Amino acid sequence: MQFFIFTFVSINRKKHMKHLFTIALFLFLRFIPNGFAQTNSLSYYINFSLENSPLLKGYQNQLVINQIDSLILKTAFKPSVNFSSTNFWSPIVDEFGYDESITHKGRNSALLTVRQTIIGNSDLKAKLNAFTLDNQSAQNSKSISEQDLKLAVTTQYITAYGILEEILYNEELESLLKKEEVLLKKLTENSVYKFTDYLNFQVNLQQQQLLINQRKAEYKNHLAILNYLCGITDTSYIVLNKPNIILQPSLSFENTLQYNNFKIDSLKIRNSDALIDYAYRPKLDVYADAGFMSTLSNYTYKHFGASIGFSLTIPIYDGGQRQQQHLKLKLSEQNRKNYQDFSRQQYRQKLDLLHQQLKETEQLINQAQTVIKTSRTLVEAYGKQIQTGDAAVTDYILSIQHLMNAQHVITQHTNHKLQIINQINYWNHEK
DSSP: OHHHHHHHHHHOHHHHHHHHHHHHHHHHHHTOOGGGOOEEOHHHHHHHHHHHOHHHHHHHHHHHHHHHHHHHHHHHTSOEEEEEEEEEEOOOBTTBSSOHHHHTTEEEEEEEEEEEEEOOHHHHHHHHHHHHHHHHHHHHHHHHHHHHHHHHHHHHHHHHHHHHHHHHHHHHHHHHHHHHHHHHHHHHHTTSSOHHHHHHHHHHHHHHHHHHHHHHHHHHHHHHHHHHHHTOOOOSOOEEOOOOOOOOOOOOGGGBHHHHHHHHHHHHHHHHHHHHHHHTSOEEEEEEEEEEEEESSTTGGGOEEEEEEEEEEOOOOOSSHHHHHHHHHHHHHHHHHHHHHHHHHHHHHHHHHHHHHHHHHHHHHHHHHHHHHHHHHHHHHHHHHHHHTOSOHHHHHHHHHHHHHHHHHHHHHHHHHHHHHHHHHHHTOBO
């Protein structure tokens, strides 16, 4: 291949340089090694899922809607200006028609009216505060949904990465077994080992290859689930980078997103309680108009004018509805406080349990690492004895199985450790 490329360039270097680059790129892509496979990190999947989530986009739109509703409320308490015109004619023919004393044969009007509702500043502030609290609630719900999505994506990423770790380690053992298989075959041909020993070794090598293929199929499946969670349409083989998950310091319940929900609900109840009282305050509307208003009589040109007025509403009795509404909100506050106290207790219990599991998992990992160190030494020792025919093949295979089991334990518990840290960080997310 190299000689072909050299000859091709030497014929006409300038003319065919572009074609050479195309051919070289094709050969590189065709024979690219697995080591150059595409890799993605945990942050890539998290960012992609946050950008694609329709739920988060819905919360963002809700924030804008609340702002628009707040502006609408403000404009509702500004003076309203309207133009109205009424025009009709009631003819009387041969003394038949509407009573002229009522209709005056017709009416014409063209008025410009200005109306203003007089409302206290505290009342308007409370109504605007309701939209502010709705915005805070939507923003907090958005943050909680983001945390839920990050938790789900990270959980799936850790699961897939744990399987990938097992694949890589088993491939390392497979490479070791293949090297030993070549040596064992020669020793068997030289009658150092029995043919049954060689077949036994072959069976274990084939089982190792089968295990790797099973793990690869499982890895592709979990990778597809990860893409599905994030809204990624990609079926290519991706090598996941090791997740960089750091244990976050514990927070008090009052500094978490969960508590912030209860706090906002309490402010909403308090604001609703104030709005009930404001609804029973006197209401005053003032208005003024100017224009033309006349019947079809003489001197219509003199009927331009103006007027001012007001309307006053004073609530007196409503059958006790006001007190009942206050009672409902009081009971709602009691329920809110009960749930808050229970959630605070669960929060502490959950974190204590997770930290206990984390400590126990780390102890199991340390024990398994000791087993791996001993098992690896044993495998290396048997490997040297195999070369001289001084070790039984079954003993060598058994030592490899011990090493594989210990490594499987470490992989499983390391994966479990990351899942526990992921859970702790979820509950410790600051508001």
